[in-house]
Amino acid sequence: MLHETFTIELPYEELGIKQQGSATITTYIKDVFPNDQDPFKRPLIVICPGGGYNHHSPREGEAIAIKMLDMGYNAVVLRYSLAPVTYPAQLFEAAYTMKYVRDNAAEWDVDPDKIIIAGFSAGGHVAGLLGTGWNSKRLDYLLENVLHCSHEYVKPDGMLLGYPVITSGIDAHRASFERSLGEKYDEFIDEVSIEKRVDKDTPPAFIWHTCEDKTVPLENSLLMVEALRKQEIPFDYHVYAKGTHGLGLGTRETATKNMGHYEPQVSSWTECFKQWMGVMYE
Numbered sequence: 112m113l114h115e116t117f118t119i120e121l122p123y124e125e126l127g128i129k130q131q132g133s134a135t136i137t138t139y140i141k142d143v144f145p146n147d148q149d150p151f152k153r154p155l156i157v158i159c160p161g162g163g164y165n166h167h168s169p170r171e172g173e174a175i176a177i178k179m180l181d182m183g184y185n186a187v188v189l190r191y192s193l194a195p196v197t198y199p200a201q202l203f204e205a206a207y208t209m210k211y212v213r214d215n216a217a218e219w220d221v222d223p224d225k226i227i228i229a230g231f232s233a234g235g236h237v238a239g240l241l242g243t244g245w246n247s248k249r250l251d252y253l254l255e256n257v258l259h260c261s262h263e264y265v266k267p268d269g270m271l272l273g274y275p276v277i278t279s280g281i282d283a284h285r286a287s288f289e290r291s292l293g294e295k296y297d298e299f300i301d302e303v304s305i306e307k308r309v310d311k312d313t314p315p316a317f318i319w320h321t322c323e324d325k326t327v328p329l330e331n332s333l334l335m336v337e338a339l340r341k342q343e344i345p346f347d348y349h350v351y352a353k354g355t356h357g358l359g360l361g362t363r364e365t366a367t368k369n370m371g372h373y374e375p376q377v378s379s380w381t382e383c384f385k386q387w388m389g390v391m392y393e
Contacts (some may be wrong), residue, residue, distance in 0.1 A: 113140035113219070119204050126203060126253060132192040134204040139176045139186040140219045144315075154225035154337065154388060155185040155216075156271065157208055161232025161357060164194050164201075164290035170365040170372070171231040171273075178360060182385050185221055187212060191237050194290035198240075198299055201291065203253050205241040210258050224393045228267040232327060233287045236276025236305065239335070241271040242316070243308035269391065270316040271384060273355055274327050275335065279304035282330035309338035317387045319349040319380045326356035331374060334363040345350065347387045351377045 119134040141153065156179045160171035167190045176186035189208045191201040193286055209226065216223040230238030244250065262393065276287045277298050292299050301309040316339060320332040329350065339346045354374040359365030361377035 112142055113138050114152050121203060121207060122132075122257060123200065126257070126310050128196065128200045128203075130192075132196050132200050134192045134200075135190045135331075136208055137172075137188040137190070138219075139178075139188070140181055141180065141185055143220045143323065150220065152222040152225075153183060153185050154227065154392065155187065155212055155219070155221045155224065157205075157212060157228045157238075157267070158186055158188045159191060159205070159228070159230035159234030159237040160188065161230070161234045163194070163233050164224045164286065165273055165286075166193065168231070168234075168359070170357070170359040171234060173363050174359060177229070178232075178364075178381055182381065185219060186341035192232075195293055197293040198303060199249055199293050200239045202249065204243060205237055205251055205382070206250055206253060206265040207225055207246070207258065209267060210260055213264060215315070215354040225388075227269040227271055227388075229273070230275060231273040231359070233276050233284070233291075236277065236287060236291075236303075237306035238267075238270055238272060239275060239277060239308075240303065241265070242267050243305055243310070245315050246312055247308075263298070267314050269314050270318075272316060272318045272332070272335070273350040273380070274320045274324055274358070275305075275318070275331060276327055277305045277331035277335045280336075282328045284327045284331075306334040306338040309335070309342055309344065311342050313339065313342060313344050315345040315391055317384050318348045319351070319357075319377070321351045321354035321358070321374075321377065323352075323354055324356045345391065348381065349380060349383055351380075353377075354367065
């Protein structure tokens with residue numbers, strides 16, 4: 112397995128971002144054995160952990176990546192910049208990661224047309240920023256002068272959003288926006304409301320949430336689904352009756368102390384996601 116972590120190097124000051132970023136990419140790329148196997152290409156999942164732009168949840172990074180490996184996919188974990196580093200740093204880092212993955216797709220035996228960006232909670236917001244903003248003017252300078260690639264090259268082929276931070280409106284997880292925008296809050300608060308950014312070029316999405324989520328209310332994913340429906344973008348949406356915020360896999364693997372965040376009834380989301388991948392991309 113190719114398993115390494117490196118820091119994303121971007122000219123943050125040149126890009127208008129005051130604080131130096133400290134984003135990293137960790138790879139989980141399966142070995143290929145050409146002497147023993149017929150060649151084939153795997154999908155790849157780019158995973159953005161949650162944590163309210165304050166930290167990266169350890170339960171929504173490696174644990175998700177290992178599950179994706181078990182399901183037959185490769186994975187990378189993007190640990191994007193946190194507060195006080197502000198938007199659009201995270202959008203730029205997500206675009207950088209997509210380019211890095213596509214640049215290495217042939218070497219890693221990855222299907223370049225099956226690269227999904229995944230995010231949980233605030234990581235879902237990061238994933239949504241790129242999924243709905245890959246074609247935006249906000250990326251023009253980065254793509255032309257730094258990454259030297261087209262908008263289409265950094266477009267995710269799909270999105271996996273788990274209990275995602277979506278709206279900056281009445282049902283917002285307000286702390287995520289306060290941290291990710293900082294002093295730019297008033298300038299960018301409408302721009303980063305994901306449901307307002309959905310257009311006909313937004314990629315398909317797999318979304319799941321729970322009714323009992325009090326941290327990021329269900330209205331967030333409902334707004335996203337409605338926006339996708341209006342644009343006739345395919346989506347698969349699963350709402351579970353029970354479960355608090357931040358469940359990860361819902362299994363013991365992502366449970367916290369005293370079996371917190373253990374909700375096995377939601378663990379079916381991974382199998383539902385695999386079925387969705389089969390329908391959409393095979």
